[in-house]
Amino acid sequence: MKTEAIATQKDSSGINQQITGSEILLRSLIAEEVQTLFGYPGGAIMPVYDSLYSFSDQLKHILVRHEQGAIHAAQGFARVSGKTGVVLATSGPGATNLITGLADAMIDSTPLVCITGQVASHLLGTDAFQETDIINISLPVTKWNIQVTRAADVASAVARAFFIAKSGRPGPVLIDITKDAQFEMADFHYEICHQLKTYKPIPNPDQRSIAEAAKLINEASRPYILSGQGIILSGAQTELIDCAEKAGIPVASTLLGLSGFPASHPLYVGYLGMHGNYSPNVNTNECDVLIAIGMRFDDRVTGNVAKYAPNAKVIHIDIDESEIGKIIKTEVGIHADAKHALTLLLPHLKKTEHPEWLASFKKLDELEKAIIQQDCHPECEGLKMGEVVRRLNQITQGNSVVCTDVGQHQMVTSRYYSFNDLRSCISSGGLGTMGFCLPAAMGAKCGAPEKDVIAIIGDGGFQMTIQELGTIMQYQIPVKIIILNNNFLGMVRQWQQLFFDKRYSFTEMDNPDFVAIAKAYRIESQKVESRDYLDQALMDMMNHKGPYLLEVVVEKEENVFPMVPTGAGVAEMRLT
Incomplete structure (x- = not known):
């Protein structure tokens, strides 16, 4: 391993001073220039959180409301900043709650370092309280993982983790640290990792x-x-x-x-x-x-x-x-x-x-114009998703960071928002994770505080991680949230309409009062049901200095076209 020495803990006499594995971990993160952590404490990671108390001036920790929220927030942070996102979680359910985010980050090539606490090493394999074999559970959805049982091994594990996560095709790594290793004392000497003998991430083109x-x-x-x-x-x-x-x-x-x-x-x-x-x-x-x-x-x-x-x-x-x-x-x-x-x-x-x-291309674009006209300048009474995104795009001039969840709103946003700035589109691609958007948006805002960050979410995906409104409230993260509410799981309903004889099997949703929920979290909010008020509502949202939730009620049975049906070729794309 080719390395660069950058940090050693010494006492006033210049002699190496032993510190706990927990402090070694935090000093290693600081050596990697980490400034922001997303996490949720628990028994097996408590020594790390106790040490974190003394590092609050160097490491900003965002307390999420669910570990899935932590890892999606770290993804949003990484995607918008180009840095490696960092997550802390405890053992057992805390660790397993990261799996969806790990799978999402793996398939979408997002660099993450996830650190989980684990039961003490002498309890491994005994089915101790909140023990799970997170190493084998996470093996298919991590680029690399390791279990650390000695404080002396923490720093080298962190160095390798950051190198592997960011180099080559990026991806998530996981470090599982036993509780005794967090308490144990060891010398601290940190070296940035630049090379591993068995890992060649940078190919030389032929x-x-x-x-x-x-x-x-x-x-x-x-x-x-x-x-x-x-x-x-x-x-x-x-x-x-x-x-x-x-x-x-x-x-x-x-x-x-x-x-x-x-x-x-x-x-x-x-x-x-x-x-x-x-x-x-x-x-x-x-x-x-x-x-x-x-x-x-x-x-x-x-x-x-x-x-x-x-x-x-x-x-x-x-x-x-x-x-x-x-x-x-x-x-x-x-x-x-x-x-x-x-x-x-x-x-x-x-x-x-x-x-x-x-x-x-321009000639073919003419064939699509009728759809664009219908979506963005509709003559129907109800609001359409396309016109909401079109107006948002005009107001922001395509210069905001836009996060989307998964479904019809995701496709509409991808079609009608003009992404002019690099790293301004944050979405769950390969895994298609509903619930990704809200925490990813708050993480993106932490990663790019100077930019406007807008979350465009369907009513279904919003309710999968709705608890992260609490995180947004606590830290006053000024993310703008637009819920395109059609009271359906819209994409599934569209497929049921087109390919399953309109058998709408368990896709209609009876939703709560989203505006009232936002207000309960002390987040400014309003609801729009008419295009007469759409522009003003969007301007109110963008001009508000803090977090804001805008619920836009859109047509219940709107479909997204063009569309390539299953089994068809790309040239067989349906316009209607």
Whole structure:
């Protein structure tokens, strides 16, 4: 392990001073420049919390109302700041309550370090009070995990955890520390980890592959870039813009790639996916060279793989070699960090323009206009989700950080909000976790206090982590919350309508008074049911200095189109 010594605890005589494992943990976090923690105390992590009492001037701890809220908040913090999110939880149910967030972070490549307390080492395997084998439970949903039973091993475990979580394809790690190790005394010496013998996170791109990719792009008449979250994670936005502009290539974005390429850029053609924009989906099957960067061809993007991009030679750039060729046959695979690969690729690209190819996207956009008009400028009496997002986008000029939950509102927001700023779209992608948004938004606000952070949530997902209003209240986190309330589990209802003969089986919801609940948490709130008051309500929300909840009652049976039905190809996207 290649390291850099940065911290040692010594007494006034200069001799190494032994401290508890708990203090070693906290000093290690400080050495990693951690400033914010999200957590919930309990018996097995209590020694750490006792030590934390003395570090309140260096470590800001946010007390959540549920451990799932802690890990989603850490995800929001990491996604908006580019730093590693940190979570504290106790053993047993405290640790198992992190599993959903770990799975979400694993599939969405979010760097987290989760620290759980554990029963004393002599009790391991005895079914002691609040003992669970969190190491084996979390093994499939962590990038790495470790159980620490000695105070002397805490610092090295933390150093490795931060290195593994952030490097290569990021992901969550978990450190489980027994209670006796937290009490035990040991010398403290911390070294930043830069390298592990068995772990090579930064690949060197093959120069021949770079040259082959450039040749394909230069010879293409209809090249097309699919931009994924890898652009954001590697900080490759500038390099992507440079390559796209030089070679005249249209750029579409995956859900998690939104905000990686400016929506206002003339080469941006829209949002990919099952409920994405029409032209970027349909034209996937018309391109002759497809350049996928930092994305993994998940089923929500490809639809029926047998019908996907049949005319294209595929170039796939990804830092995770296992993703290359896994779903879509690849002509040229480039195992590399996106920023590094694009930097190498740029000098090989010829200055080119493809006006007819770009015009084909605009022609297809005309077919989608009727839907946009219906969604954003409806003539019906009830409010529509699209018009709410459209007005919010106009008011904020697409410059806010927007967090979404999972469902219809997520797809509408992804379609109608213009994500112009990097790291401004925070959403649960691969796992599709309802309840993600509210805690993720408060974590995002902690990670980017200078930015407006807006949570757009459905009435179903909001109630899964509604208790985090207590966290927002206690710390006065000025997040703006919009509930698009249709009294349904909207996405499931849409599928039941279209594919299950309108058999609405357990999807209609009898909701509480959300405004009254917000007021009980001392959060300013109001409810809007008419478009006559929508603009003013949105302005009231954005102008309010503290947290704010706005409930917007929308049409109960509104559907989200376009849509790629299950089993269909992306070119078979339904407009209605």
